[in-house]
Amino acid sequence: MADPKQDAGKKSKFKEIGLPLLIAAVLGAIGWYFFPPIMPHVQLPAEKLTHHPLISLPMPIGDIYLTNTLVATFLVDLVLLALVFAVQKAAKSGDLIPRGIVGVFEATLEAIYNLTETTAGKWTKVIFPYFATFFFVVLIANWTELLPGVDSIGFLHKVEEGVHGYAAQGPFLIKQPGPYHVTPWVRVASTDLNFTIALALVSVFMTQVIGVRALGLPYFTKFFNIKAIFTVKPWWMGLIDFFVSILEIISETAKIISFSFRLFGNLFAGSVMLFVIGYLVPVLLQSAVLLLEAFVGIVQALVFGMLTLMFMALATHPHGGEHEEAHA
């Protein structure tokens, strides 16, 4: 039974790969001809899905509408909660060999734990949950990009003018005249700066917290190294040390921007690339870009987590050693 199957497998290589590609190309060409894709509307802020704000708060905070990135965020929450339930179920069953998604989760956690252990040493237990949570939240947020319908299905609303307004003739629409915008119901959470900045703020803030936990109040001499003015021998060298320590504050702020804009930029660029490619070449090429985006998504999640880990591990080390290194 195995041999004919193998032979068939060799013969059906065309059937398995070539034929679907051919069919997809033909269908794509037909679709392209009859329903030309809409040039998507590129917009930085998240689109509001409701006319009335969910919560109205006094001015510094302002109104909070249900935006499409918020929807994606809750989607991420749902996936994570499902994961938690699966883990709880697996833990209750007492089976030491997790199966399915829990097995994947467990293997990833083990890898993350080992990575944390090599960097953080005795602070592994404290730093590990941050690394893992950042990794999983960012990963799942990034990978919502790969779901069909995300960024492409949504409300259609007419706009008066603008370069992006094209006649909407998509598969979900009746041919209508005039420029239209699609407001997708779900937009990748990482393409909202609020999401990335929130994560970056948490990361940098918790780094300070862990630094204080590890070193106590002397941790803040990293930022206000007044002692250096009196202890370092040539007084102007001490002054330089002091200003360097002030620079640390700027460096921490830069970390927030670097964290948030790296993630935002990668994912926003990815999204834009996906629908621009989809507009230009509706079939085949978008699939390749999707693969690339899957890779970018996991790499960005890993980078976010690992940078958090490194900064946190660095914060637990006393900074005397760093100084000598800097002078040497």
Added chain:
Amino acid sequence: MDAQSIITAAKLIGAGLAMIGALGGGIGIGLSANGAVQGIARNPDVAGPIQTNMILGIAFAEAVAIYCLVVALLILFVVK
């Protein structure tokens, strides 16, 4: 030619110029891949850690290009 057209043209040119910065990111990615491949060729046993670090380094180098992209997007969509 009205003022709006000039502004639009300047925005497009500016966005394009901003993307020149992606050059640095490309060079950085090339250098890190170069170093990683040389390292793996000399000591294939540590290919795993080298690849991990290479990907991290590429992510950092790419971040520079991404900042350029962000600036370009800002110019295009944020500046009125």
Added chain:
Amino acid sequence: MEALQNLGISLGYLIVQIINFAVMFWVLKKWAYPPIMDMLEKRRQIIAKGLEDARIAAEARANAEKEAEKILAEARAKASQIVREASERAEAVAREIKAEAEAEAAKIREEGVEAAKAERERILRELRSQVAMLAIAAAQKLIGEALDEKRQHQLLNEFFSGVKDGKVTILDDAEDLPADEAEVISALPLTDEEKEVIIKDLLAKVGKEVKVTFKVDPSIMGGLVIRIGDKVLDGSVSGQLQELRESLV
């Protein structure tokens, strides 16, 4: 402020996102990570235990093998010892049997020799009277004069036994006889009275208790040869003939 708005950044959403992340962090930290870490730890322990068990089992097996080897060696040593002992015993038994058999054989042979000797002596003793008769008859024919029969018997007896008038003739002029075993050789068997006379005479000469053995040797023809210690007293007819021949030649 307007730039931030254009970027879509607003405090409200920021706070919502931070709270959202905090909640997710708390949920994951409380309910997702510990069970997994427990699972990993338990599995690690089970693996470690399995390895430890395997190590112990291997050790036990090695011990058992050593023990078995020891037992085997002991058994082998014991077996070889038993075999050696058995063979030794068998050898000893064989030797004993052989010695017994040899002794038996020697005894039988001795007995045979003894019997043969006795037989010959008996025959010679019977012959003695006939020889005496023949000699007397021959002498009567030669000298024609008949000695009285009693005198003739006496002469013959003296000739054969070397004992004259209750005395051993060759012992008369013998001196310095060593006190040793004595062997008395006669041509024909001696009577018990003659033997007694010889023993008595020898005792008188030596002055000490000596062991006397009697032997019959017809080749000496007549008379007695007494071998005592390293001395030989030759009173035989053949000895006298030899002396005669030597003096003639």
